[in-house]
Each structure stands twice: as C-alpha cells, then as structure tokens.
Amino acid sequence: MFLKRQMPTIIAISVGLFILFGHFINYEPIQHFVDNDATQWFDIIASFAIFLGALNMLKLQVLKVAKKQKNWQYSILAILGFAFAIFAGFFFRGANYVNLTEIDPDKVTQLITHISTIQDIKDPLLMKKSINSSLADYEIPKIFISRSNANHFAGLVSGLATDVTVGSKPWGAHVQIEGSLFSWMFFKVFTPLSSTMFALLAFFVASASYRAFRIRNFEATLLLVAGIILMIGRVPVGELIPWWVVSTLIVFGFGALIAPLIMDKKILFGIIFCGFFASIGLGIIFDWSLAVNTPEILSITNISEWIFDYPTAAGSRAIMIGIALGIIATSFRIILGIEKPF
C-alpha cells in the first residue's frame, strides 16, 4: 500500500519542489538537471509508454474484429494500417541509392539524360556543374524504394563510370529519407489524410461563425459588428472603403445603441438623420476625401486595428492572467499533495 499510495505522493512532492526551486539555485548540475535532464526523463518515459498505447489500440481493434462487433470492418483497416507502418519502419527499408565512382567527364551529359528519365531536372546546367565537381564519387539524387529499380538504373549507367554500386541508407535514418517505403507512406498517405482533417476546419469555422453571429441579443450583435469590421479591415478592399460609408455606418451604429433608450421613433430617426447630414456636411467642409484630412476613425482598417489592439488584447490578457493563476494554484495543490490526479 505504501508503494501504491504514499510513494507516488512523496516522489511528486520532492521532484516538484526540486524542479521549482532548482530554477533559482546557482549550481550548474542542478540547473542542468532542471533545464535538460528532467525533460529528457519525461521524453524517455513517454517513449516507452507509447508501447502501452499502441498495444492497447491493437488489442481493441483485434477484439472488435474477432467478436464481429458493430462496424468491425473499419477495424480491419486500422489493423492493416498498423501492420503496414510496422513493416515499413522495421522490416522493409527501401531508400536505395546508386553511387558512381570516377565518372567519365565526356559522358556527363549522357548521365544527365539518364537521370532526367527518372527525375525532373529543373536546372541541367547546375546539375552538370554539381556532377563535374564530384566526378570521383557521385550519388544519384534519386532514391529508389525498390532494390530492383535501383539495380536496373545502375545497369543503364554502368558504362559511364568505372564503378557503379547500389547501396541502402542506414536503418533508422531511412524513415526521414524521401524514397523509403516509410516516407512514401508518410507523405502519400498520412499527410494528405491529416491535411483533409485540417481542411475540414474551414467548413466548421463557417458553421460555427453562423451560429455565433446570429443576432439574438446585444452581445451577439456586438460580436457580429466587431467580426465584420475585423474581416473587412484585414482584406485589401477594406482600405478602399470611402470615409462617408464609414461615417454613415458609425451614425447608424450609434443609432442602434441609443434605440432602446428612446421610445419616440420620430426623435430617434431625427437624431440619426441629423447625424448623417452633419457627418456628410463636416466631410465636405473639411475635405475628408483627401487622405491627409480624413480622421483616423473613418478608416475601417484603423477601426479593425483598434479593436484588435485594445478591447481584444485586454480581454485575452484578462483570460491569460486567470489561466496563469489557475495553473499556479493547481501546481501548488499537486506539489503539496493536496490534489492527487495520479
């Protein structure tokens, strides 16, 4: 019971306090432990823990197929994907390269022609220069997934150099080299699928914005107006909106704000019309059509920047301060062992 209950608490408290005060202690080994070792310990533990996760995922999918639970067909795909990733990572390296030793300088153009059959060459002159600078030992820039393709290409270029060899990139490094089976899986299957998920965000943002911007109350209206101003202010067309459009919008916005306070609609419309004509009249008198004369408030770009720099920054900083204090209090509770999520 001690090992299961008290021991984790003792470890959490002592390590927590040590890491916290380690930041302030002027002793190199402690600083090094806090800044590097502690985080590396976490990474090592997390790396081992991935086996637990992977095995759990595999177990659930296999059980689903074995028991033919609802939608078990999807689990076959998951198992096959898992098996393929293991195969590409640990059993099939790919990443075969062709290396030429002592290339005949007269046959460089011929070599480039051969390379162009397997790879797009953007700048043949640059490639020629690169080959000429390493005639003694040159590796073809194309990496082959299959060994037979690499051998076939080596056969094609065998007469252009003294020695042509086919090799494979080392294990481990192969996962990051374009041309290995693993990187093919990553770039041709995984990345497009991830991008698809990410792209879905655009549609979800649209549907979420629609709900948020529906005018239900004063706050939603404010959100709608601020949102529209920000959107228009952040696109080039926002700068082209003339001063009289902005001044009219401001007058109408002011009218909407005071509307609930004025019961008599005639007075309200009177105020709005007076405001409208007054703003237009002021614009004509002071020649606001000239950019230098236009007050800053009559530019959508300026208004959007103001919204972003002041009310938005103030609100988000208030939330950030609350979050920071929440994090401190939660950490404090955990370090002192008052709250034990483990």
Add this chain to the structure above:
Amino acid sequence: MNNKLLLIGIVSFIIIFVYWLGYGLLFVEGNSATFIGIILVSSTIFFYIDAARSGKEIYLRPIAGLKAIEEAVGRATEMGKSVLFVPGISDMDQVDTVAGINILGHVAEITAKYETDLNVPTCRAIVMESARESCRESYLRAGRPDLYYDDIVHYISDDQFAYAAGVNGVMIREKPAACFYQGKFYAESLLLAETGNSIGAIQIAGTGSASQIPFFVTACDYTLIGEEFFAASAYLSNKPELIGSIKGQDIVKFMVIVIMITVFVFDTVRQMGLLDFNILTFLGLN
C-alpha cells in the same frame, strides 16, 4: 487565524531574507521578482487552504458549466447513451491535462453512480494510464468497482488529426448524449466540438488554451473559461483545502489587479513629469 497569518508572514519573510542573503552566490541573479512572486502567491494560497481546513466558510459563486455536469450525465442515462470524455491532446506535463484528469475523476464517479457507459479516448499513453487510475478510483469511491474495466479509457493516436478523426468517428458511430472536452486543445477543438454539436450531444468544454476558448464558446453548451477550468475539480470535490486554494487564487488575482493599477498610476504620473520615480525599475520589471 491572525497567529497563523503572522506565522506564514514570518516564514515567507525568512525565505525571502535567506534568498536576499544568498543572492548571486547561492541563488541565480536576475529573477528575484519571480522568486518573491512565487513565495507571496504560495503563502497566500497556503493561508487560505489552512483557513478552509480550520472550518472557515468560503463562498464559491455558482458556475453554470460545473452544475451542468451531473445534468449532462443524467441526460445520457435517460437516453440510454454513453458519455464521451476527451482529455485533450497534450501529455501529463501540461497542467491543463492534469486538471482535465481531475475533472474526469468526478465525471467517472457520476457515471458509476448512474450506471452509464463512459468512453475516454486518449492521445497519449501516459494520459491513458493516469486516466485509468483516476477512473478506477472513482468507480471504487462510487461503490461500483464491478462496472469498471480498463478499456473505458483507450488509446487512439499520438497524432493531432489522427486523434481528432478517431474521436469524431467514435462520436458519429456511437452518438454519445454528453461530450466533455477538458484539457489542452489546439486546432482540433472545433473539429471535435462541431461534430459533437452535429450529433445533438450536450457539450461541456474547459481549457486553458486561450486561443481555443472562442471555438468552444461557439460550439458547446457550456464552457469553463480560464481559471474556472482549473478551479473545477476543487469546486466539484467540495473539499475545504481545495476550495481554500481557490479563495487564495482569487485574493492573488485581486493583488495582481491592485499592482496593475498602482503601476499604471505611478508610470502615468512619471511620464507626465510629475514624479521622479520609476516603479517598473523598482519592481525589477524594466
């Protein structure tokens, strides 16, 4: 009470005094403001924890999102559907995830009491193990250890969008009646919340990721914003020492507001040329 306040004050003063004596020798130079801040904040929170333990009544304002947790699980029970709990995509080194796992404990206790299915897909293996531990404890506390099995908490993927796709798949296939998103979230927040919205689930979110709060507010029924999220487990547990820490946190917030106003006033007066005293330099912030 006053004796304890005095004692905590003296201990804090001694720690700061020792720090001052060893400044530059024993202790690193340049972060004295942080050190003093930590000591002041910690002693304030500790004082209120101690006060709460001694039986002092502490009022917590009602938080709609937390009150709705039981309601949401109840709704799932009535509909005969499951409850989905998403603890975010970060590991246990993030306080948000730790806070999320704390809330999971409370949710699991309610699902155990109501005999409702709980589904916790995780993005990290360490989170999976911690969540299992938390759920096991909760089922035990609720007197229903027979309902607990390890696969309540399961692993999907370490990758952000693979995880989002997996959780969305679970939502679409199983159609849970209540979805909880409590933890650290990034771009996947809206993918999850909108999918949950489309299946008509009651959704309660909580996160410390400031940039994701607007998405959750838009798509979820209730959102725990900022410190509400970190206070949730203390609020739900009703333990005096945890509630005391929230009170301490609020007092620190008040102190921060006072400091901000003081700095603003002093700096404005200095910039107007009426005072030759730079408060920012004095506080070591400039």
